[in-house]
Amino acid sequence: MLKTLKRVCLLTLAGLLILSGCQKTKQSGPPKIAVVISTLNNPWFVVLGETASKRARELGYEVTLFDSQNDNAKETDHFENIIAAGFSAILFNPTDADGSISNVRRAKEADIPTFCMDREINSNDAAVAQILSDNYSGCVKLGQYFVDKVGEQGKYVELLGLVGDNNTWNRSKGFHSVVDSYPDLKMVAQQSADFDRNKAMEVMESILQAHPDIDAVFCGNDAMAMGAYQALVAAGKADQVMVFGFDGARDVIDAIRDKKIMATGMQFPKVMARTAAEMAHEYLNGRRDFQQKIPVAVELVTQENVDAYTAYGKAQ
Numbered sequence: 001m002l003k004t005l006k007r008v009c010l011l012t013l014a015g016l017l018i019l020s021g022c023q024k025t026k027q028s029g030p031p032k033i034a035v036v037i038s039t040l041n042n043p044w045f046v047v048l049g050e051t052a053s054k055r056a057r058e059l060g061y062e063v064t065l066f067d068s069q070n071d072n073a074k075e076t077d078h079f080e081n082i083i084a085a086g087f088s089a090i091l092f093n094p095t096d097a098d099g100s101i102s103n104v105r106r107a108k109e110a111d112i113p114t115f116c117m118d119r120e121i122n123s124n125d126a127a128v129a130q131i132l133s134d135n136y137s138g139c140v141k142l143g144q145y146f147v148d149k150v151g152e153q154g155k156y157v158e159l160l161g162l163v164g165d166n167n168t169w170n171r172s173k174g175f176h177s178v179v180d181s182y183p184d185l186k187m188v189a190q191q192s193a194d195f196d197r198n199k200a201m202e203v204m205e206s207i208l209q210a211h212p213d214i215d216a217v218f219c220g221n222d223a224m225a226m227g228a229y230q231a232l233v234a235a236g237k238a239d240q241v242m243v244f245g246f247d248g249a250r251d252v253i254d255a256i257r258d259k260k261i262m263a264t265g266m267q268f269p270k271v272m273a274r275t276a277a278e279m280a281h282e283y284l285n286g287r288r289d290f291q292q293k294i295p296v297a298v299e300l301v302t303q304e305n306v307d308a309y310t311a312y313g314k315a316q
Helices: 002-027 043-058 072-084 101-109 135-150 166-179 197-210 222-234 250-257 269-284
Strands: 032-037 062-067 089-092 114-117 129-133 154-160 185-192 216-219 242-244 263-266 293-296 299-302
Touching (some): 072 101, 089 269, 114 269, 129 269, 135 166, 135 216, 222 250, 250 263, 250 299
Parallel strands (some): 114 129
Antiparallel strands (some): 263 299
């Protein structure tokens, strides 16, 4: 009986040592970074997510890319899984400026630092830093170019992005800070199309039925600009109505070069993504003196200067 008891104890001890060794091996692997993107149904955000993932891997991290599908509930599920799995940091493109705050706070309570990319949250103490396009200034430039091309009188439509995203309103405010100074430039419709190409096409088709004599369309992103352009082509009005976008996506850069779209605001998603990954790396290596909001300048791309640009950045 005594020998049997000793054998059981030795087997139990061996099992514990093996388990301890397995756990130690698991912990000795590369630290993990999560990249959480609002939607991968838009090529612009695909570039943001893939660039952040690539840079984090170059810095030595294991990376998992999460798609929130513009759904705050899915985003919350992602954060719960990230916290439970013991990720070291989060590179984050929020779904909602207010709705995403609680997710970032939960990560902070779990000692997981979050770095926002492109979209911001309405909190200055939840994320470590927020790397953001200067949307307002970029759309001031677009507004000035819009007036230069359309003139000081006419009728136009504005397609807004997601109403819960601060980028939507910063772009709209920058644009209107210029255009509203010209009372004979009349906005006949302003409607959200959720930054989505197909929805923009449907919204634009509906607006054209009520307002067939417009002169221009200002769109809060390039996906909506392409959707609006498709609707204008279908209505036989593509040569009569000027379209302006914002992002610097490949199809719009090509459309500007082909004289189909007038202009866009070039954001730099690769710059924002790489910066977020590098800041997370610096944080995990001891740095703490981060600026809360880090603006990235937006540049105006037109038919006159388009050869200086490529998709999502400047030409090499």
